[in-house]
Amino acid sequence: MLKRTLVTAAALVLGAGTAFAHVSLQVKEAPVGSSYRAIFQVPHGCEGKPTNVVRVQIPEGVIAVKPQPKAGWTLEKVRGAYAKSYDYYGTPTSEGVKEIVWSGGTLGDDEYDEFVLRVYLTKDLKAGDTLYFPVVQECPDGVAERWIELPAAGQSADDLELPAPGVKLLEATSGH
Amino acid sequence: MRNRNPGRSGILAALTGILWCCLTAAAMAHAALTGAVPSDGAVVAAPPKTLSLSFSEPVSPLVLKLVLPDGRARALDTFVLRDRTLEITPPADLGTGTHVLTWRVVSEDGHPVGGSTIFSIGAPSGAPQAAANAVDWPVRGALWLARIALYAGLFFGIGGVFAVRWLIADDGDGPAPVRAATLLGLLATVLSLGLQGLDALGAPLSGLLDLAAWKAGLATSFGATVVVLAAAFCLAVLATRSRSPAMRRGASMVALLAGSGALALSGHASAAAPQWLMRPAVFVHALTIAIWIGALLPLASALRRDGEAGRKALGRFSRLIPLCVGLLVLAGIVLAVVQVGKPAALLSTAYGNVLLAKIALLFLLFALVAVNRWRLTGPAAKGEAKAVRRLCRAIAVESLIVLAVFAVAATWRFTPPPRALAVAAAEPASIHIHSDKAMAEVTVTPGGAGPVDISAVILSAEFEPLAAKEVTFVLSNPQAGVEPMRRKTELQADGSWRAAGVVIPLAGRWQLRVDVLISDFELVRLQGEIDIRS
Structure with missing residues (x-):
């Protein structure tokens, strides 16, 4: 009985630990038609190994992406065409950054860090939806943690093993 | 297979074994299906040009049907047999949806086996019902009784006639039970042919009136056994009735050899490899049983009727039978070793349980035989009336035990040997998983609990090969409380993804992601x- 209790307790603790260990966005809500500071919180490495690479995929409808450089990390901006043209304060924008890669750094498994982007959330995004930024953490020996799962209809991010970090979209604030 | 506690005593296991194999409802494979194209559960893009079924042993088809998505069944008449693979040409106008290929084949051991495989063209439609392999108890019971009567006829009847002519060297017609057994055996042998046909076609007992059942029975390998055995019974009758002494002795000898040989023509012991060993072993086993068991009734009769001739016969019996029993046991051991394979199968399979029950009865029989030989044979040979009476009674009891052995051995007709089960156990389990983005054909080899290899072929929803970066299997069994186990795979040269040495701890329904x-x-x-x- 004691053994079972211990196992259950351990499972609860470990389970809870996993739940808090996802890569997440610090700011959980943002209005469309405005700039958004996407702060990715990386709480651990992959299976005990340090993180060397962090890749963030920029979802469609997110433009004017500017990553914040980090000391000790090399920045790479992968550019490409958007699915459609977006309006950026009156300027039509049909291509731009589609993926950001921070590489060459070392973030220990027992360390925490934040990776920051400044983006513009176009008005084409629908308020009420959650916008997901798939993130891949790469570690030595080809090991990776992929926070890339998007909930299907009727699912919540809590149901997923590897949920992509998301931000809840709000109505555009007036005055813009 | 059921789990059995090895701690249980052998006798108890043997007795439950008899009960179990009498009650077991699962139709078990003798020739096992080892593969099907399209594989069971597969989804194919276009109607297949050929359907193929591969078996562990050579087979011939009895019934081949394709159940269409609308529930209609179409007989499949065009097929080719290539070694152990049956290649069937399906109707050209197959539509989309789920099809059930239902088959019933007979293997070289003469036992019919049936099953179904499911495949879908384009996409699965509904949940097709595989035809259940229900057991027809009246037919099964009749087969069992006929088999016991067949053994009694061969061993007490033909064996008895041989003993009367050669061992007792008697001019009479032999004891009445021997003559009755011969006629009973002939009747049961002929009836078995029809029953075998019913079993082959999956028809009810009333189908005996239909010629088709008899034809189907004759077409199985058991048909050859019936023909030769029936001829042997006729020769035994001739050996009783003929007026020529040479004919009487000759016919009884040929009947004995032919009758024993008939058993080696079918049955799963005869069909097993190595053939050069197994068929002669079956023959020797049957022959020595016939000589030994056949001698019992005529010997008792001779002892009671005519002291002098009986005592001489008893002397010959005592010299001949030890050699006979030695060969019998030797052949029996060879058969058991090949059929059972691993000692554990004695407890874990119905076939093994039947063997244990048979061995238990044989120990009883041999104990009685030993008592007769060392306590009664000497005094009886000297003509002590009391010993003769006791010996005759002992022979009657022995005969009853022998009948019980026949009854137990006859249940083997319905239990596949562990050798065949091992082939079936090695069969893979496979599933097809489909989503709107991709599909996977997953094969677990062997499809049983324990260490397995899991491999998957990944295709796009349009049936095109899909170049994946990584494939991971996640196995879980929520009912058994087994949490997800993840296993990484490696890409193989043939494009499949494989995880070797995965241990599936329990049998049952697993979630596979x-x-x-x-x-x-x-x-x-x-x-x-x-x-x-x-």
Whole structure:
């Protein structure tokens, strides 16, 4: 009985630990038609190994992406065409950054860090939806943690093993 | 297979074994299906040009049907047999949806086996019902009784006639039970042919009136046994009735050899490899049983009737039978070793349980035989009336035990030997998992609990090969409380993804998820269920 209790307790603790260990966005809500500071919180490495690479995929409808450089990390901006043209304060924008890669750094498994982007959330995004930024953490020996799962209809991010970090979209604030 | 506690005593296991194999409802494979194209559960893009079924032993088809998505069944008449593979040409106008290929074949051991495989064209439609392999108890019971009567006829009847002519060297017609056994055996042998046909076609007992059942029975390998055995019974009758002494002795000898040989023409012991060993072993086993058991009734009769001739016969019997029993046991051991394979199968399979029950009865029989030989044979040979009476009574009891042995051995007709089960156990389990983004054909080899290899072929929803970056299997069994186990795979030269040495701890229905990483940021999860045998 004691053994079972211990196992259950351990499972609860470990389970809870996993739940808090996802890569997440610090700011959980943002209005469309405005700039958004996407702060990715990386709480651990992959299976005990340090993180060397962090890749963030920029979802469609997110433009004017500017990553914040980090000391000790090399920045790479992968550019490409958007699915459609977006309006950026009156300027039509049909291509731009589609993926950001921070590489060459070392973030220990027992360390925490934040990776920051400044983006513009176009008005084409629908308020009420959650916008997901798939993130891949790469570690030595080809090991990776992929926070890339998007909930299907009727699912919540809590149901997923590897949920992509998301931000809840709000109505555009007036005055813009 | 049921789990059995090895701690149980052998006798108890043997007795439950008899009960179990009498009650067991699962139709078990003798020739096992080892593969099908399209594989069971497969989804194919276009109607297949050929359907193929591969078996563990050479087979011939009895019934081949294709159940269409609308529930209609079409007989499949065009097929070719290539070694152990049956290649069937399906109707050209197959539509989309799920099809059930229902088959019933007979293997070289003469036992019919049936089953179904399911495949879908384009996409699965509904949940097709595989035809259940129900056991027809009246037919099974009749087969069992006929088999006991057949053994009694061969061993007490033909064996008895041989003993009367050669051992007792008697001019009479032999004891009445021997003559009755011969006629009973002839009747049972002929009837077995029809019953075998019923079993082959899956027809009820009333089908005996139909010629088709008899034809089907004759077409199985058991047909040859029936023909030769029936001829042997006729010769035994001739050996009783003929007026020529040479004919009487000759016919009884040929009947004995032919009758024993007939058993080696069919049955799963005869069909087993190595053939050069197994068929002669069956023959020797049957022949020595016939000589020994056949001598019992005529000997008792001679002892009671005519002291002098009886005592001489008893002397010959005592010299001949030890050699005979030695060969009998030797052949029996050879057969058992090949058929059972591993000692554990004695407890874990119905076939093994029957063997244990048979061995238990044989120990009883041999104990009685030993008492007769060392306590009674000497005094009886000297003509002590009391010993003769006791010996005759002992022979009657021996005969009853022998009948019980026949009854037990006759249940083997319905239990596949562990050798065949081992082939069936090696069969893979497979599933097809389908989503709107991708599909996976997953094969678990062997499809039973324990260490297995899991491999998957990943295709796009349009049946094109899908270049995945990584494939991971996640197995879980929520009912048994087994949490997800993830196993990484490696890409093989043939394009499949394989995880070797995965241990599936329990039999039952498992959740199998295939995580397919298509690109760095795109993951497809395919979730399905797979049945793992014990």
